Amino acid sequence: MTMMMAFSSLFCSTRFIPTPFITPARNILYPQHTCASFIPHQQFKREFTLPALASVPSQPINIDYLQEEFSGHGVTFEEAGDSCVVKMELRNGSTVAMMLPSGLITSYKALMWHGGKVELLHTAVSEGEDGDPIIQGGVSLNFNFQTDDGELSWSPTNWVLHKIHGKPRESIQVELTNRTSDDKIGLKYIVTLEKDTLNSQLEISNRRSLPLRMTGSILSHLTLSSPEATYAIGLEGSSYCSTPLFESEYMLSPQDSGQEEGFGIFPQWRTKSQINGLEGSQVNNEEIDNYKQLGEELSLLYTDAPRSLTVIDRGRRNSVSVGRRGFDEMYLFSPGSRVEIYSKYSYICVGQASILKPIIISPQDVWRGGQFIYNPNLEA
Numbered sequence: 001m002t003m004m005m006a007f008s009s010l011f012c013s014t015r016f017i018p019t020p021f022i023t024p025a026r027n028i029l030y031p032q033h034t035c036a037s038f039i040p041h042q043q044f045k046r047e048f049t050l051p052a053l054a055s056v057p058s059q060p061i062n063i064d065y066l067q068e069e070f071s072g073h074g075v076t077f078e079e080a081g082d083s084c085v086v087k088m089e090l091r092n093g094s095t096v097a098m099m100l101p102s103g104l105i106t107s108y109k110a111l112m113w114h115g116g117k118v119e120l121l122h123t124a125v126s127e128g129e130d131g132d133p134i135i136q137g138g139v140s141l142n143f144n145f146q147t148d149d150g151e152l153s154w155s156p157t158n159w160v161l162h163k164i165h166g167k168p169r170e171s172i173q174v175e176l177t178n179r180t181s182d183d184k185i186g187l188k189y190i191v192t193l194e195k196d197t198l199n200s201q202l203e204i205s206n207r208r209s210l211p212l213r214m215t216g217s218i219l220s221h222l223t224l225s226s227p228e229a230t231y232a233i234g235l236e237g238s239s240y241c242s243t244p245l246f247e248s249e250y251m252l253s254p255q256d257s258g259q260e261e262g263f264g265i266f267p268q269w270r271t272k273s274q275i276n277g278l279e280g281s282q283v284n285n286e287e288i289d290n291y292k293q294l295g296e297e298l299s300l301l302y303t304d305a306p307r308s309l310t311v312i313d314r315g316r317r318n319s320v321s322v323g324r325r326g327f328d329e330m331y332l333f334s335p336g337s338r339v340e341i342y343s344k345y346s347y348i349c350v351g352q353a354s355i356l357k358p359i360i361i362s363p364q365d366v367w368r369g370g371q372f373i374y375n376p377n378l379e380a
Helices: 002-011 063-070 272-276
Strands: 075-080 082-087 095-101 105-111 117-119 123-127 133-137 139-147 160-167 171-179 184-194 197-206 212-223 230-233 240-241 289-294 297-302 308-313 318-325 329-333 345-362 367-374
Touching: 063 160, 082 171, 095 184, 095 289, 105 139, 105 197, 139 197, 197 212, 212 318, 212 367, 297 345, 308 345, 345 367
Parallel strands: none
Antiparallel strands: 075 082, 082 095, 095 105, 105 117, 123 133, 139 212, 160 171, 171 184, 184 197, 197 367, 212 345, 230 289, 230 308, 240 297, 297 329, 308 318, 318 367, 329 345
């Protein structure tokens, strides 16, 4: 319990909530379906398993080395068990906390017009089966790469700090790298903290002789007073379909709440396996509300949403804009209005995604994309 409390106070935006053992989900395995026709994906089960290609194994994190090599530029390091917390802080007081080697961003505290700072991300710590802390929420990368010949399936882990530069008065940039063990796929994850924006950018190099198919998402958990007091602005006219909850070890989902003491509040929420077994079709829908209240339980995938979305929380009297580059799809999740206000489940999730339409990266090509979280509350 003491270790859980220490982790929570170190980098999480919410208090530690004791829970029974929670087993994190495996790496993302997105169901194959379309908005126009939902067919149980079990029918397409392969008779063989794609060989998984490992990331370069991570080395034990040496805090002394990181502090000596990279400290400065507004960046500090703190040990957290077998992980490391990278803290970025601007002169105006805005801060970001990010975990290594996972690359999970656990906190983004932004300066407000009244001079104080407000946490914009939602993160929670639970206890796993082995007693180690499980961190969920924040901003996470959840991607899988495959080739058409079926010989490759890889989900990147073990991010390595590559470089840091910037000026605390203006912006700070932290660059992480990742690659396959054969060095044929290389990734850069560049996190930039500016006075009013947190940017997360991916750069993917395909050095293989075959095209790469990339599916997955950048998932952002935004903290709220309650989903019922929250509205999404700018979605009118966008096409969408219902979709199963995304599977990710960092996704904070209602399934976890069903295991918690005092939580039995999602009796009508279907599990992923139940949704996958549904028959029939789910037709495309068009969003008719430009001021969409998020008090209902929803898990939606938008195929032609605007490049940026504004989220207004009337309970906390603030707003945030989330935008994307390079991704055509946007995921929107809300646990609904039955959660307790300012609780572990007072959040929504916005994802920049490539699910229905994988991103194809040609041989010897480089793809770039990402998202930004913009704080418009600096001025009254």
